[in-house]
Amino acid sequence: MGRGKRVVSSNANVSWRAPAPAQPAYAVVLERAMKAHQAHDLDTAERLYGEVLELRAAQPDALHYLGVLMHQRDRSDEAVALINTSLKITPRHPDAHNNLGNIHKECGRLAEAEACYRRALECGPTHYNALCNLAFVLEVQERPDDAFEAYGELLRKAPTFAHGQYMMGLFLRNYAQNVEHIEQSIACFREAYRLDPRNLRALEGLGISLYTLGRHDEAREVYRDWLEREPHNPIPRHMLAATGGAETPPRADEAYVRNVFDSFADSFDEQLLKNLDYRAPEVLAEALGKVLPAANGSLDVLDAGCGTGLCAPLLRPHARTLVGVDLSGGMIEKARARGGYDELVVAELTAYLQAHPSAYDVVISADTLIYFGDLAPVLEAAHGALRQGGWLAFTLEVLEGEGDRYALSSSGRYQHTRDHTQAVVESAGFDRVTIGTDMLRKEHGKIVSGWVVLARRGGNDMR
Ligand SMILES: C[S@@+](CC[C@H](N)C(=O)[O-])C[C@H]1O[C@@H](n2cnc3c(N)ncnc32)[C@H](O)[C@@H]1O
The missing domain is CATH 3.40.50.150 (Vaccinia Virus protein VP39)
Structure with a gap:
C-alpha cells in the first residue's frame, strides 16, 4: 500500500466535511490590513486597504477603516468622505456610524456627532459605546438633562460597562445640584474601579468627590491605599499632599506633571x-x-x-x-x-x-x-x-x-x-x-x- 494513502474502515467514526470555501483574495488582504492597523502600523495598513479597494472596488469595510486611519493621520475631511461612502453601501452599520460620530466630535462638530451616535443606536440598540458617546456630546453641548437621561439609560442597560460608570461619575460631579449627586458620583467611581481596576482615574475621581463632600479622611485613605499599592506612582503622592495628608511640595513633582499631561495629551x-x-x-x-x-x-x-x-x-x-x-x-x-x-x-x-x-x-x-x-x-x-x-x-x-x-x-x-x-x-x-x-x-x-x-x-x- 502506498504510504500516502489513508484507509478508512467502514465502521470508523468519521464525518465528511465540505472543504471550507477559499477566502476571496480581497478578504485575506483586508485581514492583514486590519492586523497592521491594530498594531498601529499605519503605513502598512493604508497600503493594504488600498490593495483591497483595487481588488474589490468600494469594499465597505476597507472604506470604513481607511476612513478611521485617515482621521488618525489628521486628514479628517477624507475620513468623513470615505466613511460616508461606506455607509451608502452598508447603511445599517452601527460601528461605522459611531466612528463617524467620533471624527465629528473630535473636530468639534457636536451636532453632527450627536446625529451619528443616534443613527448608530437605531442600527444597534446595544451599542453601549455609542450610547456613552451620545451622553458625552450632550454633556459638552451643555444639555445636562439630556445627558443625564442618556447616562441613566446606559447604566440601566449596561450596569457592568465600567467606562459608563466612570463617565457618569464625572458627569454627576461636574453638574452636581445637590449633595446626593456627589454621593452618587462616589458610588459610580467605586463601581467603575471595581469593574476595571486598571482605571486609576476612577480612584482619582473618587478621592476628589469624597474631598468635595468634606470627607477628607476618606479621601486621604483612598490616596494612601493607592500609594501603598503603587509606591512609585506620583499621582496619589501628589493628591495625598493636595488633601492635606502629606507635606505640600514647593512645586508639583516632575513625574506627576509628566504623568498627568502625557495622559491629558491622549484625551x-x-x-x-x-x-x-x-x-x-x-x-x-x-x-x-x-x-x-x-x-x-x-x-x-x-x-x-x-x-x-x-x-x-x-x-x-x-x-x-x-x-x-x-x-x-x-x-x-x-x-x-x-x-x-x-x-x-x-x-x-x-x-x-x-x-x-x-x-x-x-x-x-x-x-x-x-x-x-x-x-x-x-x-x-x-x-x-x-x-x-x-x-x-x-x-x-x-x-x-x-x-x-x-x-x-x-x-x-x-x-x-x-x-x-x-x-x-x-x-x-x-x-x-x-x-x-x-x-x-x-x-x-x-x-x-x-x-x-x-x-x-x-x-x-x-x-
Ligand atoms: C494647563 S497646561 C497649559 C498649557 C498651555 N500653556 C496652554 O495654555 O494651553 C500646563 C502645562 O505646563 C506644563 N508644566 C507644568 N509644570 C512644568 C514644569 N515644571 N516644567 C515644564 N513644563 C511644566 C505641563 O506639562 C502642561 O503642558
Missing part, C-alpha cells in the same frame, strides 16, 4: 471640548499686545509650559523665533502637530530658563505656574532669561484673602494670593508689575478666576 480632544471656555492664552496675548511694539516678527519669544501649543497662533505675529518648552513629551507632540514653533523642547521650565540667560524678549506662561507653589526660583530664572526691557506674562489661580500665602488645592493645582504674587514678582527683580483678574476657564460648571500678571525686566526698552 486632549475630549478635554478641549470640555474646556471650550479656556481663555488664558487669549487673555495673556491681549495683555502683552498693550505693551509690545506692533507685531512685526522681530521678537524672540518663549512659550513656557507650551502644552499643546494654544498660544502659538497668538504669538507668532510678534515672533522672529518662537520656542515652546514643556515637561510632557505627549503635549509637545500635540504642539508639533499644531505647528507654528521654530523649536520645541521637552524640559523642566526652571532649569531651561536658567540655561538660557538673556535669550528672550518675551516669556509667556499660560496656566503653567499653577503647578508651582514657591514661585521664587522660576521667576528669578525667567528674569535671567529675559533681555533688558523684556516682558513676562503669566496666569495664576486666585487664592482669596490677604497675606503672603500660597496653597495646594484639592484639585492638585496651586493657588496664590495677590500679595504673594506681587511680592514674589518684585523680589525676582521685575518692574512695571500689573496684576489683573479675569475668568480663565470653567471647572465643574463654575468659573475659575485667575491673576493675569505682566512684568518687565528693567533696562532699555526692547527693539
Whole structure:
C-alpha cells in the first residue's frame, strides 16, 4: 500500500466535511490590513486597504477603516468622505456610524456627532459605546438633562460597562445640584474601579468627590491605599499632599506633571471640548499686545509650559523665533502637530530658563505656574532669561484673602494670593508689575478666576 494513502474502515467514526470555501483574495488582504492597523502600523495598513479597494472596488469595510486611519493621520475631511461612502453601501452599520460620530466630535462638530451616535443606536440598540458617546456630546453641548437621561439609560442597560460608570461619575460631579449627586458620583467611581481596576482615574475621581463632600479622611485613605499599592506612582503622592495628608511640595513633582499631561495629551480632544471656555492664552496675548511694539516678527519669544501649543497662533505675529518648552513629551507632540514653533523642547521650565540667560524678549506662561507653589526660583530664572526691557506674562489661580500665602488645592493645582504674587514678582527683580483678574476657564460648571500678571525686566526698552 502506498504510504500516502489513508484507509478508512467502514465502521470508523468519521464525518465528511465540505472543504471550507477559499477566502476571496480581497478578504485575506483586508485581514492583514486590519492586523497592521491594530498594531498601529499605519503605513502598512493604508497600503493594504488600498490593495483591497483595487481588488474589490468600494469594499465597505476597507472604506470604513481607511476612513478611521485617515482621521488618525489628521486628514479628517477624507475620513468623513470615505466613511460616508461606506455607509451608502452598508447603511445599517452601527460601528461605522459611531466612528463617524467620533471624527465629528473630535473636530468639534457636536451636532453632527450627536446625529451619528443616534443613527448608530437605531442600527444597534446595544451599542453601549455609542450610547456613552451620545451622553458625552450632550454633556459638552451643555444639555445636562439630556445627558443625564442618556447616562441613566446606559447604566440601566449596561450596569457592568465600567467606562459608563466612570463617565457618569464625572458627569454627576461636574453638574452636581445637590449633595446626593456627589454621593452618587462616589458610588459610580467605586463601581467603575471595581469593574476595571486598571482605571486609576476612577480612584482619582473618587478621592476628589469624597474631598468635595468634606470627607477628607476618606479621601486621604483612598490616596494612601493607592500609594501603598503603587509606591512609585506620583499621582496619589501628589493628591495625598493636595488633601492635606502629606507635606505640600514647593512645586508639583516632575513625574506627576509628566504623568498627568502625557495622559491629558491622549484625551486632549475630549478635554478641549470640555474646556471650550479656556481663555488664558487669549487673555495673556491681549495683555502683552498693550505693551509690545506692533507685531512685526522681530521678537524672540518663549512659550513656557507650551502644552499643546494654544498660544502659538497668538504669538507668532510678534515672533522672529518662537520656542515652546514643556515637561510632557505627549503635549509637545500635540504642539508639533499644531505647528507654528521654530523649536520645541521637552524640559523642566526652571532649569531651561536658567540655561538660557538673556535669550528672550518675551516669556509667556499660560496656566503653567499653577503647578508651582514657591514661585521664587522660576521667576528669578525667567528674569535671567529675559533681555533688558523684556516682558513676562503669566496666569495664576486666585487664592482669596490677604497675606503672603500660597496653597495646594484639592484639585492638585496651586493657588496664590495677590500679595504673594506681587511680592514674589518684585523680589525676582521685575518692574512695571500689573496684576489683573479675569475668568480663565470653567471647572465643574463654575468659573475659575485667575491673576493675569505682566512684568518687565528693567533696562532699555526692547527693539
Ligand atoms: C494647563 S497646561 C497649559 C498649557 C498651555 N500653556 C496652554 O495654555 O494651553 C500646563 C502645562 O505646563 C506644563 N508644566 C507644568 N509644570 C512644568 C514644569 N515644571 N516644567 C515644564 N513644563 C511644566 C505641563 O506639562 C502642561 O503642558
